[in-house]
Amino acid sequence: MIRRHTQSAIFMHWFNAFCWIFLLFSGFALLSGDMQPIDQWWQDLWQGIFGQRGLLVAHLAVGTIWCLVYALYIVFCARSDVLPFLREITRFQGKSDLAWCVRKGLWLVLGPRRTRRLGINPVLPPQGFYNAGQKMVAVMAVLSSLGLVATGILMGYFSGDAAWAVSQTVLQWCLVLHFACAALMAILLPIHIYMAALAPGEGPALRSMLTGMVPLEHVREHNPLWYAELKASGRPESPVRDVSQPGQ
Amino acid sequence: MAHYIMAIDSERCMNCKACIIACQQRNHVPYGLARNWIRETACSTAPAGFRFQPGTCMHCDDPSCVRACPTAATWKDSDGSVKIDVSRCIGCGSCIKACPYHARFLNPQSGTADKCDYCQGSTPGEVPACVAVCPTHCRIFGDADDPGSEVAGVLATRKPIHVIPKNSGARPTLTYLDATTPEILPEGPTESRPVEAMRPMAKAVTWIGGLVLAALGGTFVRQLLWPSAREEEEPAANAAGHRASNRAREEGTAEDHRGQS
The missing domain is CATH 1.20.5 (Single alpha-helices involved in coiled-coils or other helix-helix interfaces)
Known part of the structure; x- marks a missing residue:
């Protein structure tokens, strides 16, 4: 076994998951009429639970807590978690990443036999610490988060009777951008959840989001480039040492 | 459930603006803003050289302001009035832009949309201030479903006229009686592009x-x-x-x- 996630990263992942899902669900429930992407029953359900004003207050409260906790995390775990994470998710490999996304999708949907019949080799290109799909979702999540935080703060705290309230036009554009960012993640999150929790062979990766540890064999199979890096640094041969080194 | 409607006999209006001032006072409308208005149209045949048309929120059926609101802070109530829940309004101004009558404005004190609510917010159960104060009784308000009400009487006996801005598709419930000038309002931009x-x-x-x-x-x-x-x-x-x-x-x-x- 080798450590893949630090305890703080695991906590932030699940904290993030709870906040994102709540904010997404409650945010969609705030929208009405033609702007409601699910249906009227969705709004009725959530407003039935929280009340009309309560839902807006809850959305704003959870959003604010999420922002504050993330701000603290970024400040205090910049070197151990945040910067390595940003470095890893931006290690793009152009063609190889694209090939991974296409082949993995076809492997899951059509299976290897039919994929070969299409003239496409289903063998996946070797991946690093994160695979191409994880990198894509992570980059989108970071960008969407920045958009959601900026527009959310403006709508929540720079509107209404605030002395520093921004103009109506700015608020209207904030609303659209906030919705666009949330909509993007509403589409990507189910894919991430399926690929991480339900797709075959991902059990060890899911368990590593609870324990932080992942079997070396799984790394060799799913993240050969990371495995090669570990091997080059002599780490796979001494897994016990890795357990005591959070952030590896 | 009552079905409130305001009827206006605009021929009686003498442009004293008591309705505007009474509304501002009862609803604490900030200085320089108003929930209702009197439109003046030059007319050589009129005794004062003008025709006057008192107006306020038309409390439309299928209102464009309600459709424009992204947070459902405004809605058409079962009593016929269009209401705003200021606690849900984020002041984005979409409804203000969407109203073809320009009956809404941003209240700088609350930072939210504001408009006529038949004084239900300030004095629930009472006749709206503009109706109570009008010296010529040109505004008539009440439950149109109550056959004994004055408003039901005038709606049954007099010719109803609905003033509609060009191409707006609005379905106002505020009804002018017999005649009013103008009958059609000019078209204006009513869409918020972002929303x-x-x-x-x-x-x-x-x-x-x-x-x-x-x-x-x-x-x-x-x-x-x-x-x-x-x-x-x-x-x-x-x-x-x-x-x-x-x-x-x-x-x-x-x-x-x-x-x-």
Whole structure:
């Protein structure tokens, strides 16, 4: 076994998951009429639970807590978690990443036999610490988060009777951008959840989001480039040492 | 449930503006802003040289302001009035832009949209201030479903006129009696481009999100019943089988050779 996630990263992942899902669900429930992407029953359900004003207050409260906790995390775990994470998710490999996304999708949907019949080799290109799909979702999540935080703060705290309230036009554009960012993640999150929790062979990766540890064999199979890096640094041969080194 | 309607006999209006001031005072409307108005139209045949048309929120059926509000802070109530829940309003101004009568404004004190609510917010159960104060009784307000009410009487006996801005598609409930000037208002921009963009975006989310969920559901079932990994195991097992039989054959041939030699 080798450590893949630090305890703080695991906590932030699940904290993030709870906040994102709540904010997404409650945010969609705030929208009405033609702007409601699910249906009227969705709004009725959530407003039935929280009340009309309560839902807006809850959305704003959870959003604010999420922002504050993330701000603290970024400040205090910049070197151990945040910067390595940003470095890893931006290690793009152009063609190889694209090939991974296409082949993995076809492997899951059509299976290897039919994929070969299409003239496409289903063998996946070797991946690093994160695979191409994880990198894509992570980059989108970071960008969407920045958009959601900026527009959310403006709508929540720079509107209404605030002395520093921004103009109506700015608020209207904030609303659209906030919705666009949330909509993007509403589409990507189910894919991430399926690929991480339900797709075959991902059990060890899911368990590593609870324990932080992942079997070396799984790394060799799913993240050969990371495995090669570990091997080059002599780490796979001494897994016990890795357990005591959070952030590896 | 009552069905409130305001009827206006604009021929009686003498432009004293008592209705505007009474409304401002009762509803604490900030200085310089008003929930109602009196439109003046030059007319040589009128005694004062002008025709006056008192107005306020038209409390439309299927109101464009309600459709424009992204947070459902404004709605058409079952009593016929269009209401605003200021606690849900974020002051984005979409409804203000959407109203073809320009009956809404941003209240700088609350930072939210503001408009006529028949004084139900300030003095619930009482006649609106503009109706109570009008010296010529040109504004008539009440429950149109109550046959004994004055408003039901005038609506039944006099010609109703609804003033509609050009191409707005508005369906106002505020009714002018017999005649009013003007009968058609000029067209004005009523769309907030950013918020309008949210409608097709919401549709896109519905369809793309639905397709993604359906595809994931299908993939999940497929992997449950016919795992892709098994498809790869079969050729691998076959290849291993072939290799083993080839090896056995080769070994057999070699032994034959040894035996022959």
